Amino acid sequence: MSEVSSFQNPNPNPKISAYYQTRAAHHGVVTSDWLAQAHAAVGIGPDSDDFSTAAGAEPSSVGKGFSVIDEFNNWRKQPDLAEAVAAIRALASVIRSSNATTMMELEIELKKASDSLKSWDTTSISLTAGCDLFIRYVTRTSALEYEDFNSAKSRLIERAEKFGEISYKARRIIAMVSQEFIFDGCTILVHGFSRVVLEVLKTAAQNRKLFRVFCTEGRPDRTGLRFSNEMAKLDVPVKLLIDSAVAYSMDEVDMVFVGADGVVESGGVINMMGTYQIALVAHSMNKPVYVAAESYKFARLYPLDQKDMAPALLPIDFGVPIPSKVEVERSARDYTPPQYLTLLFTDLGVLTPSVVSDELIQLYL
Amino acid sequence: MESRRPPRTVSNPIVRQVGFIPHQPPDPNPPDPAAAAANPSFQAFSTSPPATSLSPVMIPPPFPGTSAPLRCPPAPAAIAVDTVTVGSYGQSESTLATSPATANRIGDPEFCEDSHGWLNSDSGTYGAVLSIPSFGFDMSGVNSTEESSPKAVVEVEEITLKEATTEVALDVKRDLANEEMQTDMQSSFKPLKEKTGKAESVLQVAQRAVKPAAKALVKKSAVGKVPADDKTGKVVKQSSQKKDVLPTTSSEVVSGKKGIDRSFERDKKKDVPPPRMQYDDKNRVEKAKKRSVMKQTEARNRVELFLHLPQYEHGNLLSGLESKFFHLDAMHPSVYKVGLQYLAGDITGDDNRCVAMLQAFKEAIKDYSTPPEKILSRDLTARISSYVSFLIECRPLSFSMGNAIRFLKRCIAKLPLSITESAAKDTLCSDIDRFVNEKIIIAGKVIVGHAASKVRDSDVLLTYGSSSIVEMILLYSHKLGKQFRVVVVDSHPKLEGQALLRRLVANGLSCTYTHINAISYIMHEVTRVFLGADSVLANGTVYSRIGTACVAMVAHAFQVPVLVCCEAYKFHERIQLDSICSNELGDPEAISKVSGRRDINYLDNSTNKENLQLLHLLYDITPSEYVSVIVTDYGMVPPTSVPVIVREYGKEQLFL
Structure with a gap:
């Protein structure tokens, strides 16, 4: 359970969650002080670059002149590419550029690369999970045992690419499987900005389904504003709610759609702050809560309560200066227990929360 | 489309049908x-x-x-x-x-x-x-x-x-x-x-x-x-x-x-x-x-709902059995000893009982020699069966013991026909050792590692009764230098918690001791509940010492996570919805008397009264919705995943 321990270790850079920084950069946060935010993001940029080079320099054995972190950062810059997929691609290129001569050596190299990736950002669950799953998927093949090294290596690369492909396509698959759940005339509440959920709704709009979307504002990074923008572009009727208006408008809502940063072993999800309370409200009003998440976000974590995770912190802008004596809760995400979720739409199919653990057990043990 | 664990309703529709279906x-x-x-x-x-x-x-x-x-x-x-x-x-x-x-x-x-x-x-x-x-x-x-x-x-x-x-x-x-x-x-x-x-x-x-x-x-x-x-x-x-x-x-x-x-x-x-x-x-x-070997006297005045469970009057039995010790040819002395220990309550605790049984079987196998014109695998299986039925007479088997017996019999059945007797015996002994080592000892260590990761500083951990695995977790977390407090909850008549408390205090942990009556009072300050289990059944139900369900439910009501620690060899593929159909009855005397309090003697002469039924249940079941996580040697899993583990590893476990 190395990922658990590393996850529960104090964050090496607790001030900022790199995962959320990436998201902020990708999602081009639309706020009134957009410029300031962008500046802040850029200001973070070199900082995290420093960090990444430092981390990249640390595992010196990872390929000559090849840094998995650099590779990862290259991939990461593509806004459409999820972090985990970027990591998967970076790891695949580790195999490709490796000049190990034995299987064991290659595996150790891969392990080191994934460890350095994971330690690059311990707050990102999908990154950790993606790396772990990649190694599992790639190295767990019986064909490796009775072939010579080169063919085994090419097989590894093959599997790695296949895994990258699967992960890349995951979003499309999810969009396809979730279409049946969106019916004409329904009202969907969306929290935060999730590329999967966007894909789902986009596909639904393309399929000429008639539905209405409620977007929460998604403080503090206001990702909901961006989502409502996207919806408006698709000509989907969309309404923007402030985060505190969820319960107020829940009676109009037919289903709640959220993405996930990570899906944990209990079947619950870790997602942007506010998901838990939306799920609670929806549960108490008997509205279904659907989570769209790619299977590479399945993580071997088991949070027992909200505080059972290393907090991913995020700077919060209140618009006015906060007195120094006032403490600010800056955690960026919360944990929604499985009993408040109805179904998970994943590239493995439509799952109930309890199946997550089933899949994880089969993958990891 | 329903939520995964809908709140437990008092009356299950299937149960409600009982006895009243006119049409x-x-x-x-x-x-x-x-x-x-x-x-x-x-x-x-x-x-x-x-x-x-x-x-x-x-x-x-x-x-x-x-x-x-x-x-x-x-x-x-x-x-x-x-x-x-x-x-x-x-x-x-x-x-x-x-x-x-x-x-x-x-x-x-x-x-x-x-x-x-x-x-x-x-x-x-x-x-x-x-x-x-x-x-x-x-x-x-x-x-x-x-x-x-x-x-x-x-x-x-x-x-x-x-x-x-x-x-x-x-x-x-x-x-x-x-x-x-x-x-x-x-x-x-x-x-x-x-x-x-x-x-x-x-x-x-x-x-x-x-x-x-x-x-x-x-x-x-x-x-x-x-x-x-x-x-x-x-x-x-x-x-x-x-x-x-x-x-x-x-x-x-x-x-x-x-x-x-x-x-x-x-x-x-x-x-x-x-x-x-x-x-x-x-x-x-x-x-x-x-x-049966033993002539047990059945207790009178048994509670109606539990008539299907064995209940005997304890006491005069041991002397009778002891005198038979040298005459029971069929029973190996070590098995006999373990049986008597079960009966006398010298060996309690699930793991202990299972290990003791396996060790006794090992002794018996060592001393075993195939009778002429018999096949080892068949004769030994029969022999083991007779031992087991003797042990059942002493005390009903626990789930884990059932699993261990199944394992042993598979091992015997798996022996190749051509194998010599001494080799077969060696194989079996090493199989038993391996089972004890891998499935009980190492599994315990793995569980301790997992569970200790959930102990944080300034936690207040509550445990009920005396579970060996929970004790290991507490001691290990203490050794890691975590600052936490322990609440030991106990109940009559066994008061096992006192022994646990003594060992914890001796190791320098700060403890609180209370009885289960005070559970709702103490629960609000607790941050984690650690429970042991006798078995976890395929629907996630936890079969454990009586009182566990009560603790888990109170913890659930207080939103305190409940961690059940249980080795995977204790998982069982059956499903149980209530604690009536399969349970164990203890000595009714034990609950009618209060040890050390001679002034409480209200029931002294009335235990055999016709209109008095004493119910001393030993186990209860905890429905899965009150359990947050099951910590097992395969990691931390939700209770819903127990059947997955049984499915994926049940075979491997038995064949090892």
Whole structure:
């Protein structure tokens, strides 16, 4: 359970969650002080670059002149590419550029690369999970045992690419499987900005389904504003709610759609702050809560309560200066227990929360 | 589309059907018995569910099946089933009743250990089927008496000659019966001569065993309570042993789906320890009593709902058993010792009991030598079965012990035929060691590692009773330097928590000790609840020491996470919805007295009053929605994933 321990270790850079920084950069946060935010993001940029080079320099054995972190950062810059997929691609290129001569050596190299990736950002669950799953998927093949090294290596690369492909396509698959759940005339509440959920709704709009979307504002990074923008572009009727208006408008809502940063072993999800309370409200009003998440976000974590995770912190802008004596809760995400979720739409199919653990057990043990 | 764990409603629809379904009576008395009899398969299904090959997952039939008064009156049911008997398996009855093979239903996995669940839950119907036998079986009884009369006569003569032999003879005979059953499954009509010969040889063995102790003759006969004029009883017993298993046997015949590989199935069935008996069934209890090594006196005034569970008066039993120590040829001393320790309560705790049992079996295997003209794998399996049934008499098996026994029997069955005896014994001993090591000791360490990761500084951990694994977790977390406090919750009458408390305090942990009565008061300051478990069942239900469910529910109400720590070898594939159908009754004396308080003696002379029923349950079940996580050697899993682990690793676990 190395990922658990590393996850529960104090964050090496607790001030900022790199995962959320990436998201902020990708999602081009639309706020009134957009410029300031962008500046802040850029200001973070070199900082995290420093960090990444430092981390990249640390595992010196990872390929000559090849840094998995650099590779990862290259991939990461593509806004459409999820972090985990970027990591998967970076790891695949580790195999490709490796000049190990034995299987064991290659595996150790891969392990080191994934460890350095994971330690690059311990707050990102999908990154950790993606790396772990990649190694599992790639190295767990019986064909490796009775072939010579080169063919085994090419097989590894093959599997790695296949895994990258699967992960890349995951979003499309999810969009396809979730279409049946969106019916004409329904009202969907969306929290935060999730590329999967966007894909789902986009596909639904393309399929000429008639539905209405409620977007929460998604403080503090206001990702909901961006989502409502996207919806408006698709000509989907969309309404923007402030985060505190969820319960107020829940009676109009037919289903709640959220993405996930990570899906944990209990079947619950870790997602942007506010998901838990939306799920609670929806549960108490008997509205279904659907989570769209790619299977590479399945993580071997088991949070027992909200505080059972290393907090991913995020700077919060209140618009006015906060007195120094006032403490600010800056955690960026919360944990929604499985009993408040109805179904998970994943590239493995439509799952109930309890199946997550089933899949994880089969993958990891 | 429902949420995964809907809040538990008080009345489950299935349960609510019990006893009150006007339009569909629980005991469908066919309007036209003849027509029904014409369609035997339907009939068999509708009137005697156990007769069809039930799978353990089937919903138990809507019979309360727990107490005699509630049981459906025999009159209509008996008639109905009687007609069935004629229609469906009347033919096979006589042969089966006489066949020695049928007596060995002990190993039937559907019938036994694997499925106490349905077996217990439908005891009502089962009872109904079995309650006919008095007529139906008397016939077969006569048959079988005739069949085996030479043997019986020999025995009877012997008995009259030497009273003292009886007991030993009984045991050996039981042993013999087992062997017989296993060796010649199919050949139900074995030549009588052979049988007789066998019986004689057995008796010789028995006599030999008795000779050294000839002095103790008088005493023993007193202890054994086997009156000299019990000959007839013995003869009947011979047959009764066979007939009490008839319904299931015939069901197998009826279902007939097994076809060619039936013998293989039977082999598999031998892997499983004997069934938990339904103690509200008078016939079977009588039979079992005659069979048993120990003569336990049944407690009077048992609680109605729990009549199907064994309850004995403790106390005078030990002396009787001890005196028998040197005369029980069939029982290995180490097994005997462990059995006595169970009985006396010297070995408690699930792991301890399981390990002690396995060690005893190991000793027994070391001292084992295959009798001439026997095959090791078969004879040893029978031997182990007899040990197990002895241990069950001492105390009902726990789930983990059942799993361990299954493992051992698989190991024996797996031995290649060509293997030499000493090699086989070595293999088995090392298998047992490996099981203990991997599945209990190392698994425990892994669990401790997982669970300790959930202990944070300034936590307040609550534990109930004394679980060895929880103790290890607490000590380990303390060793890691985590700052936490422990609340030990305890309950009467065992007060195991005090021992735990003592060890924790000695190790420098800061502890609070309270009784379960104060649980709701103490819970608000608790941040984690750690519980041990006797077993975790396939629906995520936790079967554990009585009181656990209460603690878990209070914790749930206070939003405190409940961690159940349980090694995967204790997982079991059955499902249990309540703690009634399978449970264990403790000594009722224990709850009527308060140790150390002589002034509390209100119940001193009233324990045998007719209108007083003392219920001392030992286990309860905790529904899965009150359990946050199950910490096992495969990691931390939600309770819903227990069947996944059973499915994925059950086989591997057994085959290791």
